[in-house]
Amino acid sequence: QSVLTQPPSASGTPGQRVTISCSGSSSNIGSNAVNWYQHLPGTAPKLLIYSNDQRPSGVPDRFSGSKSGTSASLAISGLQSEDETDYYCAAWDDSLNGPYVVFGGGTKLTVL
Amino acid sequence: QLQLQESGPGLVKPSETLSLTCTVSGGSIRNKNYYWGWIRQPPGKGLEWIGSMYYSGSTYHNPSLKSRVIISGDTSKNQVSLKLNSVTATDTAVYYCARQHVCTNGVCLDWLDPWGQGTLVTVSS
Numbered sequence A: 001q002s003v004l005t006q007p008p009s010a011s012g013t014p015g016q017r018v019t020i021s022c023s024g025s026s027s028n029i030g031s032n033a034v035n036w037y038q039h040l041p042g043t044a045p046k047l048l049i050y051s052n053d054q055r056p057s058g059v060p061d062r063f064s065g066s067k068s069g070t071s072a073s074l075a076i077s078g079l080q081s082e083d084e085t086d087y088y089c090a091a092w093d094d095s096l097n098g099p100y101v102v103f104g105g106g107t108k109l110t111v112l
Numbered sequence B: 001q002l003q004l005q006e007s008g009p010g011l012v013k014p015s016e017t018l019s020l021t022c023t024v025s026g027g028s029i030r031n032k033n034y035y036w037g038w039i040r041q042p043p044g045k046g047l048e049w050i051g052s053m054y055y056s057g058s059t060y061h062n063p064s065l066k067s068r069v070i071i072s073g074d075t076s077k078n079q080v081s082l083k084l085n086s087v088t089a090t091d092t093a094v095y096y097c098a099r100q101h102v103c104t105n106g107v108c109l110d111w112l113d114p115w116g117q118g119t120l121v122t123v124s125s
Helices: none
Strands: A007-013 A018-023 A034-039 A044-049 A061-067 A071-076 A086-093 A098-101 A107-111 B002-008 B017-026 B034-041 B048-051 B059-060 B069-074 B079-084 B093-102 B109-115 B118-121
Touching: A007 A018, A018 A086, A018 A107, A034 A061, A044 A061, A044 B109, A071 A086, A086 B109, A098 B048, A107 B118, B002 B093, B002 B109, B017 B034, B017 B069, B017 B093, B017 B118, B034 B069, B034 B079, B034 B109, B048 B069, B048 B079, B048 B093, B059 B069
Parallel strands: A007 A107
Antiparallel strands: A018 A071, A034 A044, A034 A086, A061 A071, A086 A098, A086 A107, B002 B017, B017 B079, B034 B048, B034 B093, B048 B059, B069 B079, B093 B109, B093 B118
């Protein structure tokens, strides 16, 4: 059971716009920035979005992030076959047990 | 260009200690702007943050693993190490190391970038 909640799967056709949600609470998303990672199993995860909506250099502007309250979203426009992989959100959690990084369970994106 | 490479035994027996090393090249673990973290992914499951350390020795840990984890650094070798004791089959995973940015307010940890390729550790007798 992940602290951040993501849909296990999402899908879209080439060229379409897809969004992936990430739901948390006041101790994580509600008070800290959200980061998104793209992960093709067997390879190094790649930072896709940081600080809610910032793209690292080299990440296409087809990828965008947003945050509102205790939820965040990753949007992918102009969907391409190479986008078919796993996506994870993450945030710092000001837990009473000790602050730490929490991840979502991951969303597997399928390009139909 | 900063690169990270994990290394260590691929097979560990139950109840023993898992020991991994992350060798950093193209940058120093003494850089005051970053922590150095460990993350794992069990087969068929999602990513789980294990913990991160600052070159001075300051650390943060996942509460669920804190009692079994030691993360330390060797600045002379530019390496970060992970030790996880009393392992069981549930600790079988691909283990990654990554550079972790500090939040702008300085009181939390933020995004992980870049990551190493990861190393599979299987816990089995």
